[in-house]
Amino acid sequence: MKLWYSPRSPYARKCRIVAIERGVADRLELVTADLADPKSAQAIPNPLGKVPALLLDDGTLIIDSPLIAEHLDQMPGLPNLVPMEGPARRHATQLEAIADGICDAVVLANLERNRRDGERSETVKTQQLAKVERGLDLLERDAARLDGPVTIGHIALGCMLGYHEFRFGRDWRRTRPRLAAWYDAFARRPSMQETMPPEMKSA
Numbered sequence: 001m002k003l004w005y006s007p008r009s010p011y012a013r014k015c016r017i018v019a020i021e022r023g024v025a026d027r028l029e030l031v032t033a034d035l036a037d038p039k040s041a042q043a044i045p046n047p048l049g050k051v052p053a054l055l056l057d058d059g060t061l062i063i064d065s066p067l068i069a070e071h072l073d074q075m076p077g078l079p080n081l082v083p084m085e086g087p088a089r090r091h092a093t094q095l096e097a098i099a100d101g102i103c104d105a106v107v108l109a110n111l112e113r114n115r116r117d118g119e120r121s122e123t124v125k126t127q128q129l130a131k132v133e134r135g136l137d138l139l140e141r142d143a144a145r146l147d148g149p150v151t152i153g154h155i156a157l158g159c160m161l162g163y164h165e166f167r168f169g170r171d172w173r174r175t176r177p178r179l180a181a182w183y184d185a186f187a188r189r190p191s192m193q194e195t196m197p198p199e200m201k202s203a
C-alpha cells in the first residue's frame with residue numbers, strides 16, 4: 001500500500017508514526033508530495049488534493065488521517081494505539097480531535113499570515129490563533145490525563161505541538177509548563193525523531 005505524504009504535514013506524520021509504533025512501516029510505500037507544486041499535488045489520489053492519502057493494494061482509497069491511522073492500527077502488529085471501546089477510546093479519539101483541530105487552526109493562521117499584502121486578513125488570522133490558544137490552555141489544564149499508555153491521542157498531540165512550534169515559535173511554552181514538559185519527553189521517542197523534518201529540528 002502507498003501513503004502520500006509531505007514531510008511537514010502533521011497529519012501525515014501522525015500516520016507515519018502509527019505505522020512505526022505498530023511495526024508495520026515496512027508495509028508502506030511512502031510517496032512524497034510537494035504541495036507547492038501543482039503537478040505533484042495533482043498526483044495525490046485524493047480528489048481534495050490533501051495528504052495523507054492511503055491507497056491499498058486492492059485500489060481502495062482511504063483519506064483523512066484519523067481513518068488512515070485506524071486502518072493502520074487494525075493491521076496485525078504491535079499493541080494497538082486506538083482503543084477499541086469505552087472511556088479509553090473516547091479519551092484517545094477526543095485528544096486526537098482536539099489536537100487535529102488545533103492543527104487546522106495553525107495551518108489556516110499560517111496561510112493567512114503568508115498571503116500577499118491586500119489579500120491578508122488580520123481578523124481571520126487572529127480568530128484562528130485564538131482557537132489555538134484556547135485549545136492549548138485546555139490541554140495544559142488536562143495535562144495530568146496524558147499519563148498512561150501511548151494512544152493515537154498522544155501521537156496527534158505530539159505532531160501538533162511540533163508543527164505549531166515550527167510555525168509560531170516557543171512562546172506557547174511560557175504559560176504551559178506541564179504540556180511543554182510532556183512534549184519534550186514525547187519528542188524523544190524514536191518514531192518522533194525519525195519523522196521529524198530537518199527544518200523542524202533546527203527551528
Ligand SMILES: N[C@@H](CCC(=O)N[C@@H](CS)C(=O)NCC(=O)O)C(=O)O
Nearest residue numbers: 009010011049050051052064065066
Ligand atoms: N483532515 C485532514 C487534513 C489534511 C490536510 O489538511 N493536509 C494538508 C497538509 S498539512 C494538505 O494536504 N493541504 C493541501 C491542500 O489543502 O490543498 C486529515 O486529517 O488528514
